[in-house]
Amino acid sequence: MALPTLATAGTRLFTAGYAGQIADGEETQLDSFTNTGSAAIDFGILAVRDTGDRSCKLMAADTDQQLGITVRNPIRAASTDGNNTVNYPQYSEVVVMRLGVVFVQAAEAVRRGDQVLAITAGGAGNAALGSFGGSKGGVAGSGRVDVIGAVWEDTVASGGIGRIRINTVGTRRTTT
Secondary structure: OOOOOOOOOOOOOOOOOOOOOOOOOOOEEEEEEEEEEOOOOOOEEEEOOOOOOOOEEOOOOOOOOOOEOOOOOOOOOOOOOOOOOOEEOOOOOEEEEEEEEEEEEEEEEEEOOOOEEEEOOOOOOOOOOOEEEEEHHOOEEOEEEEEEEEOOOOOOOOOEEEEEEEEOOOOOOOOO
């Protein structure tokens, strides 16, 4: 490896944060649910209600009821599958942010001030279900669900890390 010089200082910048990391010292509201879905839930994606009380799962359909954004939990043990994956496996407690500012990975290019859209279709590259895009990448509709009360705080390129401000108490069923 070459020795650094003054000509190269500052060319490698740290990322702003990690997906699911609380972004600042502002007030936050965190809640916990049990992952009763069949798949593990990553950090920094949208968690939705599952069928049981106090349960959640990975977003799979546009009609899933939103709970909030999953928060990185640094004390979770890595999986023993050889990949050292750290996430919320099935039947574990999932920490969900309902109010505050959190870092997430953008599934597509977004602008500061854009509405946050949860991706439920494969339209944004290889985006994971429940990952986030914005109105710059297209309008809300089938496969692109508005995350109620959420806004992008940063302009971010596709695959980059940016902040989302969320202010929600979850969604509810209505009679209309």
